Amino acid sequence: MTSKCPVDHSASSQDSCPAESSATSTWTRLFSSSSPGTPQKLSTERETSTIPKAADDKWVYPSEAQFFAAMARKNHNPQASDMKTIVPIHNAVNERAWFEVMKWEAGKGGDSCGGVKLVNFKGRPNDKSPRARWKMLLGYAAPFDRHDWVVDRCGRQIRYVIDFYTGRTDPRTNNVSFYLDVRPALDSWEAVKMRTEHLWGKWFGSSTVRS
16 A cells, blocks of 8 residues: 555645645644654554555545655654644645535536546645635635645546635644635636536526435
């Protein structure tokens, strides 16, 4: 099994999951919960995701030790005790992203060949998508990260854009919420068709398109 997780967080890294440059510091700042210097034994156990690979297995998430080591290699000064918070959230974000992708893929024919699979992925934290830039012009906060995922649907590849936004912090728990804006990239006629059907469904309530 590969040592990568579905969300690469890095435009060039081939062996890590933590976000590169400013994106990593953002994830760490958002989800860190411990004070520096807290001793902590890091787990080497890894969780298997629900996300199918192009082969017959599934993507595997990094262990706490791997996550920590990857951040340390990038000189991001990680705290070992933060890994018990960051790694589960990192995994949950991946699962949510895949759930949103599958909502788009529902009814598109992927089941006829064994299901849709994640082929590859790319972190683009410094590249704002056109929709993100438009939202920023309207006064919305910028996304703190972006990823592009390419899925295979029975031989047809579809690229998805995922923008990550922070939500309101719960004042009772100080937990940070986040919102994922997931949609097909407008780089193929299939993606244009999917986006058009989605808008039609929102406007007219068609039951044949994504809700």
